[in-house]
Each structure stands twice: as C-alpha cells, then as structure tokens.
Amino acid sequence: MTTTSAVPSAVPAGQAPAEAIALPSATAYAEAVGQAVRAAAAYYDNGSSALDDDAYDRLVRAIAAYEAAHPGENLPDSPSGKVAGGAVEGDVPHTVPMLSLDNAFSDEEFTAWAASLERRIARPVASWNVQPKLDGLAIAARYRQGRLTQLVTRGDGTAGEDVSHAIGTIEGLPAELTEPATVEVRGEVLMTTAQFEYANEVRTQHGGDPFANPRNAAAGTLRAKDRAYTVPMTFFGYGLLPLPGTGDGLAAELADSAHGALMDRAVRYGVNTPASTQVPGTVVSTVDEVLARVREIGALRAQLPFGIDGIVIKADLAADQQAAGEGSRAPRWALAFKLPAVEKITKLIDVEWNVGRTGIIAPRAVLEPVDIDGSTVTYATLHNPADITRRGLRLGDHVMVYKAGDIIPRVEAPVAHLRTGEEREIAFPAACPQCGSGIDTGEQRWRCERGRNCHLVASVAYAAGRDQLDIEGLGHSRVVQLVEAGLVSALPDLFDRLTRDDLLGLERMGETSTDNLLAALDAAKRQPLSRVLCALGIRGTGRSMSRRIARHFATMELIRAADAEAMQQVEGIGGEKAPVIVAELAELGDQIDRLAAAGLSMTEPGATPPAPATEPDATDASEKSQPSAASGPLAGMKVVVTGAMTGPLEKLSRNEMNELVERAGGKASGSVSKNTSLVVAGEGAGSKRTKAETLGIRLVAPDEFAALVGEFIR
Numbered sequence: 058m059t060t061t062s063a064v065p066s067a068v069p070a071g072q073a074p075a076e077a078i079a080l081p082s083a084t085a086y087a088e089a090v091g092q093a094v095r096a097a098a099a100y101y102d103n104g105s106s107a108l109d110d111d112a113y114d115r116l117v118r119a120i121a122a123y124e125a126a127h128p129g130e131n132l133p134d135s136p137s138g139k140v141a142g143g144a145v146e147g148d149v150p151h152t153v154p155m156l157s158l159d160n161a162f163s164d165e166e167f168t169a170w171a172a173s174l175e176r177r178i179a180r181p182v183a184s185w186n187v188q189p190k191l192d193g194l195a196i197a198a199r200y201r202q203g204r205l206t207q208l209v210t211r212g213d214g215t216a217g218e219d220v221s222h223a224i225g226t227i228e229g230l231p232a233e234l235t236e237p238a239t240v241e242v243r244g245e246v247l248m249t250t251a252q253f254e255y256a257n258e259v260r261t262q263h264g265g266d267p268f269a270n271p272r273n274a275a276a277g278t279l280r281a282k283d284r285a286y287t288v289p290m291t292f293f294g295y296g297l298l299p300l301p302g303t304g305d306g307l308a309a310e311l312a313d314s315a316h317g318a319l320m321d322r323a324v325r326y327g328v329n330t331p332a333s334t335q336v337p338g339t340v341v342s343t344v345d346e347v348l349a350r351v352r353e354i355g356a357l358r359a360q361l362p363f364g365i366d367g368i369v370i371k372a373d374l375a376a377d378q379q380a381a382g383e384g385s386r387a388p389r390w391a392l393a394f395k396l397p398a399v400e401k402i403t404k405l406i407d408v409e410w411n412v413g414r415t416g417i418i419a420p421r422a423v424l425e426p427v428d429i430d431g432s433t434v435t436y437a438t439l440h441n442p443a444d445i446t447r448r449g450l451r452l453g454d455h456v457m458v459y460k461a462g463d464i465i466p467r468v469e470a471p472v473a474h475l476r477t478g479e480e481r482e483i484a485f486p487a488a489c490p491q492c493g494s495g496i497d498t499g500e501q502r503w504r505c506e507r508g509r510n511c512h513l514v515a516s517v518a519y520a521a522g523r524d525q526l527d528i529e530g531l532g533h534s535r536v537v538q539l540v541e542a543g544l545v546s547a548l549p550d551l552f553d554r555l556t557r558d559d560l561l562g563l564e565r566m567g568e569t570s571t572d573n574l575l576a577a578l579d580a581a582k583r584q585p586l587s588r589v590l591c592a593l594g595i596r597g598t599g600r601s602m603s604r605r606i607a608r609h610f611a612t613m614e615l616i617r618a619a620d621a622e623a624m625q626q627v628e629g630i631g632g633e634k635a636p637v638i639v640a641e642l643a644e645l646g647d648q649i650d651r652l653a654a655a656g657l658s659m660t661e662p663g664a665t666p667p668a669p670a671t672e673p674d675a676t677d678a679s680e681k682s683q684p685s686a687a688s689g690p691l692a693g694m695k696v697v698v699t700g701a702m703t704g705p706l707e708k709l710s711r712n713e714m715n716e717l718v719e720r721a722g723g724k725a726s727g728s729v730s731k732n733t734s735l736v737v738a739g740e741g742a743g744s745k746r747t748k749a750e751t752l753g754i755r756l757v758a759p760d761e762f763a764a765l766v767g768e769f770i771r
C-alpha cells in the first residue's frame with residue numbers, strides 16, 4: 058500500500074504490535090523520523106495525515122526501538138517522549154501541563170505497570186478509576202465565575218492554541234455552569250458518528266473535501282475559523298482543576314478530590330462526562346477488577362455512538378496521584394490500555410450493487426484487502442447511493458474503513474488528500490442489477506420496482522436458464538409477465554399450477570407459443586437431478602457444485618436426508634458451506650415436494666448412491682457396486698474443456714460439456730494445472746492450450762474426445 062510504504066502493513070492478529078518493525082539503518086531511522094513528524098504535523102493541524110493511527114504508532118515504536126538500540130544517535134526532531142510527537146506548538150500557556158498518556162497493549166503490560174506504580178508510591182493504589190479513552194482531541198475549557206471564556210488546545214503540552222471561536226458549537230460544554238465557579242474543565246472534543254456524517258455532508262455541499270474519520274473531522278473543525286456553516290461536536294470531561302482566581306476553598310477541594318469525585322462535580326456543574334454514556338467511569342479496587350472492566354468497555358466499543366481507542370486507568374485518589382507525580386510526556390498515575398486499531402486506510406477498488414430480499418438495491422464497497430482487528434476486510438457497506446454522493450467517494454480512492462467487533466465494516470470517508478487525480482466517478486446502476494427492471498429512486502434506499510418479486514423474477518428466470526432446466530420460450534420478459542399476472546409466485550407453479558388457458562390469456566401469447574412453452578415445460582421434467590438442484594438456486598452452489606452433489610447422492614431423497622456431516626463428503630463442501638446447504642434444502646422442502654409430484658426427475662442418471670457409512674459391510678458393498686461413472690472412460694481424470702466444440706459436440710454448451718465429462722467418470726475443471734489429466738481443445742483454444750503444452754498435458758481435439766466418450770453423449 059502506498060500510504061504506509063515505509064512500514065510493513067500487517068501486524069499479526071493478537072500480537073502486541075511492539076516488535077512489529079525494525080529500522081535497518083541510520084538512513085531508514087532518519088526517514089522514519091521525517092515521516093512521523095510530517096504525519097503528526099498534518100494530523101494535529103487539520104487531520105490530513107497520510108497514515109492511519111496504526112501505521113503511525115508502528116512507525117513511532119520503530120523509532121523508539123532504534124533509539125534504544127543506538128544510544129546517542131537520537132535526532133532532535135524525534136517524536137519520542139514528546140507530547141503530540143513534538144509536532145505542535147501553542148501560545149496560550151497551560152496552568153498545569155496537559156500531558157499525553159503512556160500505553161499498555163496487554164494484561165501483562167498493564168499488570169507490570171500497576172506493580173511499578175505501587176513500588177514507586179510504596180503502597181498499594183487505593184482504588185482505580187477506569188474510563189473510556191475517547192478518540193478526539195484534548196481541550197481545556199476555562200470558566201470564570203461560571204462563564205465559559207476561553208478554549209485552549211493541548212498544543213505541545215505546555216502551551217496550546219486559543220480556539221475560543223468554537224465556543225457555542227460544542228455540545229456538553231455549557232456557556233454557563235450551574236454555579237459561578239472559576240475552574241478549568243479538561244476533556245475530549247469529538248464527533249459522534251452522526252455528527253461526523255453530518256459534518257461531511259455539509260462540507261461536501263460547500264465544495265469542501267470530506268474528512269477521513271470523526272477524529273480528523275473534530276481536529277479540522279475545531280481549528281477552523283470563519284466557516285460559512287457550523288458543525289456540532291461533543292465534549293466529554295475527564296479533568297477539573299483550579300485556575301488563577303479560583304477561591305482558596307474550592308482550589309483546595311479540587312486538589313484533594315479523588316478523580317471520581319471531580320467527575321461528579323463536573324456533572325453537577327452541567328458538564329458532559331462519560332457518565333452519560335454506556336461506558337461511565339467506574340471505581341474498582343484490584344488489578345483484576347480493572348482488567349475485567351477493560352474487557353467490558355472493549356466489548357461495548359462497536360455499539361458506542363462515538364469512537365474510543367482504548368481505556369484510561371487512573372489512580373483515583375489525589376494522594377496516590379501526588380505521590381506518583383508526572384513525567385515530561387505523561388503522568389505516572391494514569392495509563393492508556395490501547396484497543397486494537399479499528400480504522401485502516403485502504404483502497405476502494407469497486408462498488409457492487411446487491412439486491413436484497415425486499416428488492417433494496419444496496420451498494421457495497423470492494424476493497425483492497427486490509428487486516429483490521431484480526432480479520433481481513435475485503436467488503437464494506439456503503440448504506441445507500443446518497444451516502445456515496447454525500448461522501449464524495451470515487452473509485453480508486455484511499456478510504457478510511459472502520460470495523461469493530463462483529464459489526465459489518467463500513468467506509469467512513471475517502472482520504473481526500475491522498476488523491477492522485479486518477480480516481481473515477483462511481484457509476485450508479487440504471488436498471489436493477491438482478492432482474493433488469495426499473496429502479497425506484499424516490500427514497501434514500503433504492504429499490505427494484507418489482508420489490509420482493511425482483512428475486513422471484515430473477516430466480517425463476519435463472520431456473521429456466523439454459524444450464525438449469527433449459528426451458529425454451531421462458532425468457533426474462535416472459536417470467537416478468539407471469540409474475541405480474543400473479544400466475545407464478547414460486548418455481549413449482551410453472552409445473553403444477555400454470556394452465557394452457559392461463560398462458561393463452563397473456564398478451565403476446567398465441568396458440569403456437571403457448572404449446573411450445575408447454576412442451577418445453579414438459580421436456581424440463583426429463584432434466585437430470587443435478588439441473589433440478591441447480592434450478593433451485595441453493596446458496597453457495599452453482600452448476601458444478603450441483604452436479605457434484607447430485608452425483609454423490611444420486612437421488613433427491615438421499616440429498617435431503619443428508620446432515621451437514623454427510624454433505625461434507627461431497628468434494629468442495631467444507632464445514633462452513635455444508636450446514637447452509639442443508640438448511641436451504643430443508644427450507645425448500647415444500648417446493649421440492651411439489652416439483653417431484655409434478656414429475657420432475659429426482660434421480661441422477663449413472664450415479665450410484667453412497668453406501669451407508671454406518672453399516673458394517675459398507676466397504677464391501679461399495680467395492681462390489683461401484684458407481685458406473687467411476688468405471689467410465691474418464692475415471693479418475695481431471696478434464697478441462699477449452700475453445701469451440703465441433704462435430705458431434707458442436708451443440709454442447711460449456712456446462713453440457715462439463716456434464717458429459719462427469720457422466721463419463723471424469724472431473725470437470727475450469728483451469729489447467731499440473732493436476733490436469735486431459736485438455737479438450739477446440740477451435741480458437743488459447744492460453745489454456747498453451748499452458749497444457751508447456752506442462753506436457755495430453756491434448757485432444759473435440760472429435761477425438763467424442764470418440765472417447767461416445768456412449769455418454771446424449
């Protein structure tokens with residue numbers, strides 16, 4: 058991936074990413090420092106870093122590892138040990154430094170840190186305050202006599218930037234407290250998911266580029282002055298301290314209060330804190346309880362309406378905090394337990410349009426595969442077409458993808474500043490991609506004009522297709538006609554409900570076409586089981602899988618009797634697919650019964666049922682009665698058909714050729730490999746023929762092949 062070129066992109070799942078990369082040389086180190094400084098400057102300036110947080114964090118850890126191994130070689134620009142990586146400055150001094158936090162990535166790291174803190178203060182920590190680590194940016198809100206007078210960013214920790222212009226746009230930070238106190242409230246400004254969506258909508262409407270994610274959006278919005286529009290943000294407090302001018306009584310009280318008590322006070326003042334969320338701060342007394350709470354908050358992450366990137370654990374009592382003190386970058390009494398990154402930058406390769414059961418046509422992003430939180434993400438939801446427009450997404454864009462827990466991954470936004478100009482517009486479908494009908498675009502979510510019948514039309518048309526029941530005269534428009542007229546609401550209706558009079562009553566249906574169609578429907582009853590099975594459109598099975606199932610079980614009765622374990626005996630069906638197929642078959646039970654009653658074939662010619670595995674003489678039996686195909690001329694052979702067929706095979710479609718191969722005992726395959734036994738190469742055979750020649754695989758012409766399998770041609 059271009060965005061993380063200096064950094065290998067995959068951190069193995071479940072591994073504390075600490076040892077992820079090693080910088081091989083001083084040059085690589087210098088380059089890494091440069092890259093980190095540029096990224097951090099862009100990140101804190103307007104959220105336009107080229108790296109996602111995971112990539113940045115790995116870079117910073119690599120820098121730190123190099124510095125540890127090469128003492129004395131530190132570059133002055135190095136982000137190590139600096140608040141905000143040393144990338145930002147400010148001109149409004151902080152009364153007390155606004156620090157960053159040290160990190161732990163595992164239970165062990167946290168436990169070790171807690172032990173070292175207790176050694177430092179020479180007593181057990183009395184109680185711990187466990188709270189969400191909100192993924193926004195730190196801000197100090199100064200209240201004088203209860204009125205909000207100034208907002209200051211964290212800056213380099215010593216001095217920040219005045220962003221008082223944002224007063225009034227941040228929910229949870231009231232213009233006036235409930236008491237006329239002079240205090241500084243510290244906390245995180247962020248955008249909730251909904252605020253982020255809204256922000257990008259107005260931004261793109263005003264001709265701006267969308268923000269890549271809520272954090273960047275909050276950073277960019279907070280620092281922007283004089284915008285023609287305002288976008289709301291949300292504040293969560295996690296600190297309360299005196300200012301010059303705070304009364305002595307209150308100052309002393311603030312200095313001596315436990316963290317939990319300070320937060321209660323902030324709530325009383327009317328300030329928003331995590332207490333208003335599903336993940337309020339809690340006070341516990343042991344390390345085990347801390348770890349349990351860390352897991353609880355982690356488990357809630359995916360369903361929170363705002364982002365968290367970890368859990369902050371603080372010694373709750375002021376006495377413990379004072380005894381521990383502060384380092385230059387972070388306090389010694391608090392730690393961030395980092396959660397795995399749930400956002401990654403990857404590339405939007407394509408947009409697919411899928412039609413749901415109710416006819417909803419939903420876009421889905423096809424992504425360059427990216428590892429997020431231990432799983433590989435290749436698809437992400439885009440909700441609806443308006444969503445694409447609102448986000449200004451283009452094909453080829455780098456996009457920020459979010460995936461946490463079991464939720465479906467979603468594309469948050471394009472990373473607009475990584476655009477190269479090669480990106481292309483995303484084409485919206487003009488007709489239903491499933492059935493070809495018109496699209497109702499009146500609502501946000503597009504829908505096939507046929508609604509639920511979309512699937513019916515598509516599935517009946519599929520069943521009538523050449524490779525399934527091959528019903529001539531039952532094309533797409535005819536199926537639409539039958540469905541619209543209410544004559545067909547399920548596949549079996551074609552065979553047990555539809556009458557000659559019904560058909561004659563349809564427009565454009567004369568006597569001849571009616572009789573032709575009835576004859577074609579009758580002919581369909583003689584199609585082998587494999588095609589009936591295929592016509593049912595069972596999820597996860599296509600033509601060749603249907604053939605394999607039919608050949609394996611030989612009868613519909615045995616197919617339906619198979620449990621997931623028996624189903625897995627069929628080549629190519631694994632533990633994941635088997636139960637799906639079994640469940641679908643059960644669901645289609647009524648339809649199958651009706652098709653059987655209507656006279657459709659429920660057996661596979663030439664196939665022999667598998668011997669029941671439970672019988673003691675099972676092996677004997679199967680040895681004695683070998684399936685006829687197993688002794689056919691292609692027994693045990695993997696056969697690839699390519700090019701145009703001629704002679705007696707001329708009329709056979711590729712699917713029919715594959716059926717023939719399998720009737721004759723072979724296994725049909727689509728690609729040539731060293732395991733291929735035979736390639737039937739017709740006219741115009743191209744790369745597959747060449748490959749077979751290179752690999753020294755036996756090639757035969759269609760005529761030669763026809764002679765070989767003669768008795769199996771129908």
Ligand SMILES: NC(=O)c1ccc[n+]([C@@H]2O[C@H](COP(=O)([O-])OP(=O)(O)OC[C@H]3O[C@@H](n4cnc5c(N)ncnc54)[C@H](O)[C@@H]3O)[C@@H](O)[C@H]2O)c1
Binds near residue numbers: 141156369
């Ligand atoms: N993508 C990039 O290019 C890039 C560049 C720089 C930094 N970053 C990211 O920024 C992070 C480092 O930033 P950082 O120095 O702000 O440190 P940090 O975010 O790891 O931790 C400190 C911050 O946590 C926040 N916080 C949230 N909830 C809190 C709570 N309950 N109590 C106390 N503090 C709380 C505060 O803002 C505090 O300043 C890393 O995750 C890094 O990936 C990314």
Ligand SMILES: [Zn+2]
Binds near residue numbers: 489491505
């Ligand atoms: Zn449709």
